[in-house]
Amino acid sequence: MTGPGDRSGTDAGQGAAAPGGGFRKGAFGVSGSGDTSGFGGLVRVEPGGAVALHSTDRPYGGWFDEVTDALVEAVGEATYAAAVRRVLVDRGEITYFVAREHLLTLVQALRDDDALRFELCSSVSGVDYEGSGGPAATPGRPRLHVVYHLTSMTYRRRIRLEVAVTVEDPHVPSVSSVYPTADWHERETYDMFGVVFDGHPALTRILMPDDWDGHPQRKDYPLGGVPVEYHGATVPPPDTRRSYR
Amino acid sequence: MTTTDPGTRDPYAGSRETTEGRVYTVTGGDWDQAFGSDLTGEERLVVNMGPQHPSTHGVLRLVLDLEGETVTKARVVIGYLHTGIEKNVEYRNWTQGTTFVTRMDYLSPLYNETAYCLAVEKLLGIDAPSRAQTIRVLVMEINRIASHLVGLATGGMELGALTGMTNGFRERELCLDLLEEITGLRMNHAYVRPGGVAQDLPPGAVESIREWLTVMPERLAGYHKLLTGQPIWQRRLKDVGYLDVTGCLALGITGPVLRAAGLPWDLRRTEPYLGYQDYDFEVPTADTSDAWGRYLVRMAEMFESLKIVRQALDRLEPGPVMVEDKKIAWPAQLSLGADGMGNSLEHVRHIMGTSMEALIHHFKLVTEGFRVPAGQVYVPVESPRGELGYHVVSDGGTRPFRVHVRDPSFVNLQATAAMSEGGMIADVIAAIASIDPVMGGVDR
Numbered sequence: 001m002t003g004p005g006d007r008s009g010t011d012a013g014q015g016a017a018a019p020g021g022g023f024r025k026g027a028f029g030v031s032g033s034g035d036t037s038g039f040g041g042l043v044r045v046e047p048g049g050a051v052a053l054h055s056t057d058r059p060y061g062g063w064f065d066e067v068t069d070a071l072v073e074a075v076g077e078a079t080y081a082a083a084v085r086r087v088l089v090d091r092g093e094i095t096y097f098v099a100r101e102h103l104l105t106l107v108q109a110l111r112d113d114d115a116l117r118f119e120l121c122s123s124v125s126g127v128d129y130e131g132s133g134g135p136a137a138t139p140g141r142p143r144l145h146v147v148y149h150l151t152s153m154t155y156r157r158r159i160r161l162e163v164a165v166t167v168e169d170p171h172v173p174s175v176s177s178v179y180p181t182a183d184w185h186e187r188e189t190y191d192m193f194g195v196v197f198d199g200h201p202a203l204t205r206i207l208m209p210d211d212w213d214g215h216p217q218r219k220d221y222p223l224g225g226v227p228v229e230y231h232g233a234t235v236p237p238p239d240t241r242r243s244y245r
Numbered sequence: 246m247t248t249t250d251p252g253t254r255d256p257y258a259g260s261r262e263t264t265e266g267r268v269y270t271v272t273g274g275d276w277d278q279a280f281g282s283d284l285t286g287e288e289r290l291v292v293n294m295g296p297q298h299p300s301t302h303g304v305l306r307l308v309l310d311l312e313g314e315t316v317t318k319a320r321v322v323i324g325y326l327h328t329g330i331e332k333n334v335e336y337r338n339w340t341q342g343t344t345f346v347t348r349m350d351y352l353s354p355l356y357n358e359t360a361y362c363l364a365v366e367k368l369l370g371i372d373a374p375s376r377a378q379t380i381r382v383l384v385m386e387i388n389r390i391a392s393h394l395v396g397l398a399t400g401g402m403e404l405g406a407l408t409g410m411t412n413g414f415r416e417r418e419l420c421l422d423l424l425e426e427i428t429g430l431r432m433n434h435a436y437v438r439p440g441g442v443a444q445d446l447p448p449g450a451v452e453s454i455r456e457w458l459t460v461m462p463e464r465l466a467g468y469h470k471l472l473t474g475q476p477i478w479q480r481r482l483k484d485v486g487y488l489d490v491t492g493c494l495a496l497g498i499t500g501p502v503l504r505a506a507g508l509p510w511d512l513r514r515t516e517p518y519l520g521y522q523d524y525d526f527e528v529p530t531a532d533t534s535d536a537w538g539r540y541l542v543r544m545a546e547m548f549e550s551l552k553i554v555r556q557a558l559d560r561l562e563p564g565p566v567m568v569e570d571k572k573i574a575w576p577a578q579l580s581l582g583a584d585g586m587g588n589s590l591e592h593v594r595h596i597m598g599t600s601m602e603a604l605i606h607h608f609k610l611v612t613e614g615f616r617v618p619a620g621q622v623y624v625p626v627e628s629p630r631g632e633l634g635y636h637v638v639s640d641g642g643t644r645p646f647r648v649h650v651r652d653p654s655f656v657n658l659q660a661t662a663a664m665s666e667g668g669m670i671a672d673v674i675a676a677i678a679s680i681d682p683v684m685g686g687v688d689r
Contacts, residue, residue, distance in 0.1 A: 090620050091367055119494050122625065125636050125649035147636060149623050149651070153494075153508075156515055160623065181497025184659050192331075207327040207688055217332050217647075 055086035063157055064094045070115035075105055095160040100172050103163055107178045110150060110159075118150035118159065121175065124185035125149075126193035130219035142166045144218075146195055148175065148182075165195065167218075174200035192217035289317070292670075296325045300403040300674045303684030307661070307677075309670060316673055319665045321658055326688035334648045338614025339365055340575065342645055344435045346635075349650060350686030351432055352395050355381075355388040355424075356628040358437035361648070363518060364624040364637040365439040368617045369573065376564040377441035378519045383454070383557040384427060384436065386550040390461070391420035392629040393543045397468065400540075400678030404481050409472055416464050423457055426450055441567035444579050451558060458555055465547050473544070482537035486664040486676030489534045496663065497656045500631025501546065502680060505531040505538030512627035523560075526552050536679035543681075546629075573615050576607040614643040630654050630681060650689060654682040 059065050068087065072080045083102030088095045098106055110118040127145045142164035151158050163172050174197035176182045186197040187206040194215035197203055205212060214221055260269045295306035304325040310318035330349055334342045346361045347354040359381050366373060373381070398413025421431040427450050428436035428443070436443050472478045488498065490506045503510055511528040513521040529545030531538030567574045577592035596604040619641040625634040631653030638647040657680045664676040 091370070091622055093622060095621075120499075121497060122632060123623070123634050123636060123649070123651035125647075125651070127621075127638050127647045127649075147621075147649075149634065149636065153510060153515075158623065158625075160621075179497070180495045181656060181659060184655065188655075205324075207324040209324070216329065223336075 056089040060087065060089045060094060063155070064089060067094070067116065067157060067159060070113060071106070071109065074109040074113040074116060075102075079105060093158070093160060095162055097162050097164070100163050100165065103161070104173050104175065104178065106161065107148070107150070107175050111178055116152065117154040118152045118157075120151040120153055121179035121181050121185075122149040122151045122158070123147075124175070124182050124189060126189040126195055126217065128193060128217065128219045144170055144193055144195055146172050146189060167194075170195045171198055172196070173198050174203075176200055191215065194218065288312075294673075296322070302399060302403065302677055302682055303687075305658075305677070305682065305684055305687075307673065309673065311670060314669050314671075316665050316668055316670055319662045319673060321661045323655075323658065323684070323687050326684045328689065330689050331648055331650065334645050336644065338612075338643050339439055339617055339645060340614055342648065343438055344433075346648070346650065347433045347435055348685065349689050350628065350630070350633070350652060350654060350683045352392045352683050352685075353388055353628050353630070353633075354433050355384050355437060356626055356633050357650075358435065359385060359519075360624055360626040360628075360633050360635045361637070362437050362439045363626065364622050364635040365617060365645075367622045367624055368620055368637060368639050369439070370618075371440065371568055371570070371573065373441045373568065374565045375520070376445075376562060377566040379557050379560050379562075380442050380446060380566060381437055382519050382521070382524070383554055383561075384424060384434075386553045386557070387420050387423055387454075389550045389629045390465075390547045391417045391424070393547050394420070396543060396629070396678075396681035397472075397540070400675075400681065401472070403674050403678050404478075406472065406475075406478060409468070412467065412471065416461070419457060419460065419464075423450075423453060426453055438567070438575055440570070440573045440575070441565070443575070445566045446561075451561070454554065454558060458551060458558075461551055462548070465544070465551075468544060473541075479537065481675055482535065482540055482679070483533070484535050484537075485668065485672045486536040486539075486679050487534050488660055488664050492660070492663055496660050498631070498660050500627070500629070500653050500657065501539050501542045502657060502660070503631070504529065505542045506534040507532045512625055512632060516625070518624075518626060524553050524556050526550075526556075536675050539679040539681075571606070572610075576603070576610050616641060616643055617645075625651070628653055630683070630686070631657060650686075652686040652689065654680075654684070654686040655689075658682045658687055 058068075060068065071084075075083065079102060083099055083106055085097045085099060088097070096106075107118075107121075110116050125147050127147060129143045129145060144165050144167060146163045146165070148161040148163075149158060150161065165172055170193075172195055174182065174186055176186060176197070177199065183201065184206060186195075186200055187203060189195050190197060190200075190203050191205040191208050192215055204210065208216065260267055262268075290311040292309045292311055293306065294309060295301040296304040298305075301307060306322040306325065308320040308322060309316050328348075330345050334345045337345065342361060342365070343358050346357040349357050362373075372378075394413045394417040398410040398417065401407070401409025401413065424434065425431045427446055428434040430436075488496075488502065488506060490503070490508050492498075493503045493506050493508070499510065507530055509528040509530050512518070513524075513526075514528050526549045527545075529542050529549065531541050576596075577589050580587060580589040580591075596607050617639040619639050621636065621638040623634055623636045625632045627633070632651065633653055634651035636647075636649040636651065637645060640646040658677075660680060661673075661677060664680075665673040668676070
């Protein structure tokens with residue numbers, strides 16, 4: 001990668017850094033390849049990048065404060081301060097950015113505490129923020145995020161937990177002991193992003209073949225990563241196929 | 246070389262001595278020859294069922310450990326229909342995403358589209374116009390009936406109730422005819438778009454739906470006559486695939502399976518979207534926690550969907566079906582021809598003949614698409630199979646940065662082991678049919 005705003009090799013180096021640390025490239029009237037196939041993409045990353053790095057100030061509004069207070073009470077002030085690095089309220093949804101060491105303590109409390117009761121783990125998914133611009137994508141920053149969507153059927157609330165790890169050390173404790181449903185979700189996240197869930201009963205690939213190399217949904221996974229050859233002609237990866245250079 | 250001992254000769258399984266040792270041609274009935282007289286159940290038999298098997302509800306592979314006919318261990322292997330849709334979507338613009346996600350759970354395409362579009366709209370901070378919302382409800386509920394009918398039909402086929410299958414597909418065709426009339430396609434509609442729906446209901450559609458509403462109650466009641474009272478159907482389903490509420494919650498199971506365990510958890514009621522709070526309908530439940538209960542819940546849900554369709558028709562008011570914002574709304578309302586949706590000639594005349602700016606606008610919006618402010622949302626809807634959730638992340642670009650689909654089939658399939666271990670091998674089929682997984686959604 002040559003710049004924090006790159007989405008693909010096609011437009012490498014075409015943009016210019018905008019004042020304030022953000023990154024701006026293209027607009028209607030795109031400069032660069034002029035590729036309108038959709039593969040080139042037009043990215044306008046606001047300062048801070050796709051992962052907003054600020055924290056929402058209390059009060060969060062609505063039941064968000066109630067849940068947060070109950071969580072603080074359940075795990076204790078000190079643990080909460082160590083576990084939850086920041087809280088973001090955006091578009092009516094609350095996200096807790098969690099340190100992985102304390103993830104299990106938190107989910108156990110979230111599931112079992114009477115005032116929280118997040119009985120259902122709706123979804124676990126991965127996001128690779130490589131190339132999304134902003135500080136989250138700079139080298140050394142944890143770019144692999146594991147996102148947990150928890151649902152409280154009792155109170156009809158949904159929250160999101162997010163754990164970020166680096167590619168070099170992609171270890172996250174498995175929550176499958178607390179939420180058995182996370183079993184397949186975590187296998188999929190391992191398969192697609194290479195996040196290793198420690199303590200998972202059988203962390204194997206689930207969608208890709210067992211002998212597959214690489215983790216396809218990482219942003220730096222080459223498109224057309226499988227050599228395609230037909231009668232001697234090779235097919236280039238689709239993100240380079242239609243750039244007129 | 247080859248010798249056959251006439252004393253132990255069996256018409257079904259011959260054995261012969263070769264240089265490699267004794268070779269059995271196992272065609273059945275020769276277990277005493279192969280294992281001696283000790284057949285007390287110490288022998289474990291691993292049966293690989295699928296991925297190509299008419300009774301596994303799609304390209305699903307089951308690895309079953311058997312003792313006699315009892316399943317001691319059931320493992321599920323998936324991935325045979327993995328198409329990389331989530332990755333593909335990252336390389337198309339936001340509107341094109343609809344075309345991809347509709348192909349995931351191909352029996353409930355309109356739920357995929359709607360959930361995806363609701364997520365995009367939440368990121369954009371917009372709401373579709375009320376007519377578009379009502380049309381979405383309308384087509385989704387028709388789709389729910391079609392989907393449940395297929396669940397019933399294929400489930401019936403897997404259990405040997407072939408009339409259930411032919412009838413199920415017959416009635417489903419009535420639903421698909423309606424969807425074809427409205428969207429231009431029987432499946433994979435790409436009808437629901439960010440900001441609304443692709444086009445308004447065509448002339449005559451409301452009348453067709455009303456006519457369908459007069460036919461369907463009787464047709465659906467026919468399944469009660471055909472299956473519900475039938476002793477074989479009952480005995481194949483009752484007490485099979487048991488999973489109670491605790492098990493469901495631990496395994497994340499939602500939809501008819503959860504409601505058949507007695508918990509009336511239906512997102513249309515508990516977290517209403519698209520104005521579902523204003524519709525009058527029941528959330529059917531059962532208390533049997535077995536395949537029988539799931540069958541009854543699905544049957545009852547089809548009748549509730551008919552009620553919702555009827556109300557949606559009454560609530561249809563004239564108005565736009567796409568947001569006013571020209572930076573988001575698809576520039577052309579398409580027209581419906583004999584071969585599906587196509588170009589609106591009026592629009593083509595406008596951009597080609599009268600306004601160059603309109604042409605530029607059209608070109609830019611169609612090829613590059615619109616930008617969506619950075620952030621992430623999770624939007625769940627109640628699909629025929631349970632909670633269908635879309636986790637959509639934007640980095641501020643013209644394409645989704647990440648779309649993750651929490652497909653109910655994927656999650657519900659995890660219950661296979663809990664439902665079938667300790668039971669008979671024939672009941673595995675009934676249990677999986679009662680989950681009603683769609684492999685397109687499981688593998689994505």
